[in-house]
Amino acid sequence: LFEPQDGGAVLERESDQPRIARVLVEETALELDYIIPEELAHRVHLGSRVHVPLQGRRAIAVVVQLLNDSPHAGRLRPIADTIGTKAMFPENLLKLAKWLSAYYLCPLRQVLRTMLPEAVRSRPESFLSDSHISLVKMPDTDELEKLRKAAPIQVRILETIQANGGESTLSMLRKELPRATQVIHVLVKKGLVTRSEVRVERDPFQEEEFMPSAPLTLTEEQSAVYARVLQALERPADSPPMLVFGVTGSGKTEIYLQAIGRVLEKNKTALVLVPEISLTPQTIERFKSRFSERKQRIAVLHSHLSEGERHDEWFKIHEERADIVIGARSAIFAPLENVGLIIVDEEHEPSYKQDENPRYHARDLAVVRAKMEGCPVILGSATPSLESFENAKSGKYELLRMNKRTDGKSLPLIRIVDMRLEKRRTKDGFSILSEKLRLAVQARLERGEQSILFLNRRGFNTALSCMKCGVTCVCPDCSVAMTFHKSDTKLICHVCGMRKLPPRKCESCGDPSLSFAGFGTERAEETIRKVFPQARLARVDTDTMQRKNQLRDTLRLFRSQKLDILIGTQMIAKGLDFPNVTLVGVLNADLALNLPDYRAAERTFQLLTQVAGRAGRGERQGEVFIQTYTPHSPAIQFSRHTDFDGFAEQELEQRQQWHYPPYLHTVLIGSRGKEAAHAEFSLQTLASRLQKEAPPDLIMGEPCPSPLAKAHGQFRFQLLLRAEKIRPLVMHLQKVLAGMTFPEGVIVTWDVDAMSLM
Numbered sequence: 001l002f003e004p005q006d007g008g009a010v011l012e013r014e015s016d017q018p019r020i021a022r023v024l025v026e027e028t029a030l031e032l033d034y035i036i037p038e039e040l041a042h043r044v045h046l047g048s049r050v051h052v053p054l055q056g057r058r059a060i061a062v063v064v065q066l067l068n069d070s071p072h073a074g075r076l077r078p079i080a081d082t083i084g085t086k087a088m089f090p091e092n093l094l095k096l097a098k099w100l101s102a103y104y105l106c107p108l109r110q111v112l113r114t115m116l117p118e119a120v121r122s123r124p125e126s127f128l129s130d131s132h133i134s135l136v137k138m139p140d141t142d143e144l145e146k147l148r149k150a151a152p153i154q155v156r157i158l159e160t161i162q163a164n165g166g167e168s169t170l171s172m173l174r175k176e177l178p179r180a181t182q183v184i185h186v187l188v189k190k191g192l193v194t195r196s197e198v199r200v201e202r203d204p205f206q207e208e209e210f211m212p213s214a215p216l217t218l219t220e221e222q223s224a225v226y227a228r229v230l231q232a233l234e235r236p237a238d239s240p241p242m243l244v245f246g247v248t249g250s251g252k253t254e255i256y257l258q259a260i261g262r263v264l265e266k267n268k269t270a271l272v273l274v275p276e277i278s279l280t281p282q283t284i285e286r287f288k289s290r291f292s293e294r295k296q297r298i299a300v301l302h303s304h305l306s307e308g309e310r311h312d313e314w315f316k317i318h319e320e321r322a323d324i325v326i327g328a329r330s331a332i333f334a335p336l337e338n339v340g341l342i343i344v345d346e347e348h349e350p351s352y353k354q355d356e357n358p359r360y361h362a363r364d365l366a367v368v369r370a371k372m373e374g375c376p377v378i379l380g381s382a383t384p385s386l387e388s389f390e391n392a393k394s395g396k397y398e399l400l401r402m403n404k405r406t407d408g409k410s411l412p413l414i415r416i417v418d419m420r421l422e423k424r425r426t427k428d429g430f431s432i433l434s435e436k437l438r439l440a441v442q443a444r445l446e447r448g449e450q451s452i453l454f455l456n457r458r459g460f461n462t463a464l465s466c467m468k469c470g471v472t473c474v475c476p477d478c479s480v481a482m483t484f485h486k487s488d489t490k491l492i493c494h495v496c497g498m499r500k501l502p503p504r505k506c507e508s509c510g511d512p513s514l515s516f517a518g519f520g521t522e523r524a525e526e527t528i529r530k531v532f533p534q535a536r537l538a539r540v541d542t543d544t545m546q547r548k549n550q551l552r553d554t555l556r557l558f559r560s561q562k563l564d565i566l567i568g569t570q571m572i573a574k575g576l577d578f579p580n581v582t583l584v585g586v587l588n589a590d591l592a593l594n595l596p597d598y599r600a601a602e603r604t605f606q607l608l609t610q611v612a613g614r615a616g617r618g619e620r621q622g623e624v625f626i627q628t629y630t631p632h633s634p635a636i637q638f639s640r641h642t643d644f645d646g647f648a649e650q651e652l653e654q655r656q657q658w659h660y661p662p663y664l665h666t667v668l669i670g671s672r673g674k675e676a677a678h679a680e681f682s683l684q685t686l687a688s689r690l691q692k693e694a695p696p697d698l699i700m701g702e703p704c705p706s707p708l709a710k711a712h713g714q715f716r717f718q719l720l721l722r723a724e725k726i727r728p729l730v731m732h733l734q735k736v737l738a739g740m741t742f743p744e745g746v747i748v749t750w751d752v753d754a755m756s757l758m
């Protein structure tokens with residue numbers, strides 16, 4: 001599916017001493033040739049950023065090809081200068097950029113722009129600096145006494161430096177004495193101290209202490225997996241990507257750590273991707289502790305760093321001062337060289353897909369990059385994506401399983417609460433907390449144990465379902481829940497575009513009590529406060545966790561048992577380990593299930609499995625309650641028995657039958673604009689042009705309104721394309737798009753391998 005297609009061809013070196021550089025001008029997307037002047041020859045590489053003269057000014061460009069000759073050879077101008085001495089895009093990264101550009105149909109210029117952090121792009125090498133102060137000699141006793149009378153502050157500074165072992169920094173001295181700068185100036189003149197400028201790293205973990213940790217003795221299951229990983233490290237060329245499918249707590253991370261240890265022994269580097277949400281201080285601590293003797297050589301990249309920190313972490317990698325990089329999605333673009341291993345933890349996480357241009361999937365890029373780097377890649381998960389699982393089944397990936405937790409504990413008991421049987425207790429006919437779950441929480445409060453209540457609020461328009469039989473209105477042709485659109489009061493299928501009036505009574509059982517499923521964490525919190533006025537509770541979602549460190553602080557409170565109940569969204573579903581939590585409640589499992597998306601069941605299964613993994617991590621057995629109006633649905637039944645294989649088997653069968661990924665690729669085309677008619681018409685025109693000379697395997701729906709039909713004052717439409725082979729489809733799309741102009745104010749986007757239809 002993801003063969004890197006000769007991405008290197010254009011970039012190939014044509015001789016050892018190229019004279020001409022083909023550059024991509026960053027602002028204009030022009031590709032132009034320039035002469036490499038003699039004096040810059042050692043600094044102009046593939047992937048270098050350079051200044052070039054362009055229309056009477058200087059422009060910034062990236063060298064994308066080195067040549068011996070150019071069609072315009074006589075008329076070329078020289079490159080003016082390079083930015084830094086080393087290429088900002090290592091050769092393999094430039095290859096990856098080309099590949100990404102072709103696969104996702106995104107201009108190379110935009111890809112290169114995304115690859116560099118903003119601060120690196122606009123202010124490279126803007127390091128903070130400080131002055132290092134060294135004591136040359138202390139004045140002898142007499143002089144010192146004289147000085148103490150004449151200039152007591154000078155003496156104080158000298159004594160401070162002396163007490164500090166004869167070394168200090170200006171910033172430290174200034175903390176003690178704001179006037180230190182002037183005083184140091186005088187002391188330097190007197191020859192008593194020396195001063196030299198040093199670069200200061202903005203280290204996000206400066207204040208933290210890390211206890212060294214030693215590798216653990218692996219369990220039998222771990223040893224078997226690790227042995228395979230070691231083999232792959234020895235012979236990467238013969239090793240397909242490895243899918244480590246291990247239940248939560250089976251010790252995947254321990255395997256990653258030991259594998260990285262081996263990579264470092266071979267003097268190579270390792271790149272680790274984790275979802276943003278699990279890039280918690282605990283995760284980073286585990287790495288920094290294991291590799292404590294070289295913790296300075298671990299770079300961390302994620303979106304909560306300040307611009308300055310990100311700049312410094314990037315340069316740490318660029319200047320080869322890091323050999324482990326841990327980061328979220330965009331860390332796949334870390335300018336790491338000599339890569340010996342790439343790991344993608346929680347490979348099923350949808351957040352690996354970027355939802356703006358370039359719409360890349362970091363897990364898929366990891367597989368491609370590993371191939372380019374000639375190193376093994378490990379994808380890890382407790383609930384693999386069906387894409388990866390299918391790749392493993394077909395032999396493209398190697399499946400490595402771990403079924404037991406290292407602590408030998410059994411998985412928590414999972415109970416399904418059938419909400420159809422619950423009395424309607426709140427005004428709008430929705431029961432937020434079932435009697436069973438209420439009693440379970442009550443029991444925890446009495447025993448001093450903790451509970452997590454989970455509510456996945458994603459989705460804006462909600463599905464229409466029957467309160468009596470639980471059936472949701474589903475499109476007859478596509479097997480996805482239809483979405484109610486308030487604007488035209490119709491149910492619409494987002495795959496094929498079919499519309500219909502919402503039924504007045506349930507189409508399955510005839511009961512008139514149809515209702516839109518939907519309440520959020522905020523309302524849940526209010527209700528639970530009323531039910532348990534004595535409980536100490538906190539809510540964790542993107543609305544309440546705006547402040548920096550707020551999430552960390554709340555989780556600390558919870559961990560130290562100063563809170564009884566945590567209510568939250570996905571933010572609390574992953575990677576958290578609280579030994580005193582013995583109860584997890586899922587307030588509405590149907591929310592994810594009813595998304596207008598063929599991946600709804602997969603998401604639900606993953607979410608429920610993950611949430612359940614939060615219960616009973618300590619000494620006591622955990623209990624999980626799943627509230628649902630559709631207790632019979634496969635995603636819920638299979639997750640109840642933590643039966644991934646059963647779920648995957650039946651879900652994959654469905655996907656095959658309905659022509660969905662992983663059996664077909666998708667391209668979701670969107671159009672939006674202030675004028676609904678213009679936006680819709682643009683898609684219709686595009687659709688009819690796509691029909692001509694289309695690849696034989698193309699399946700195309702009708703343009704229809706997006707689930708989010710209007711946003712930011714713009715009307716949105718979409719069109720789903722599916723095909724077995726993605727490359728011909730993308731090339732066809734590219735050709736059609738090149739020959740079209742859209743009305744002013746209409747924006748057309750495309751998402752290759754779209755993760756959701758929304």
Ligand code: ADP
Pocket residue numbers: 216217218219222246247248249250251252253254255406407
């Ligand atoms: P996963 O990443 O699969 O969820 P972890 O690697 O985080 O699993 O391991 C879960 C827990 O088990 C951690 O506390 C870890 O320290 C511990 N652990 C892992 N491997 C071993 C081992 N071989 N022996 C003892 N404890 C282990």
Ligand code: ZN
Pocket residue numbers: 475476477478479493494495496497498
């Ligand atoms: Zn349909």
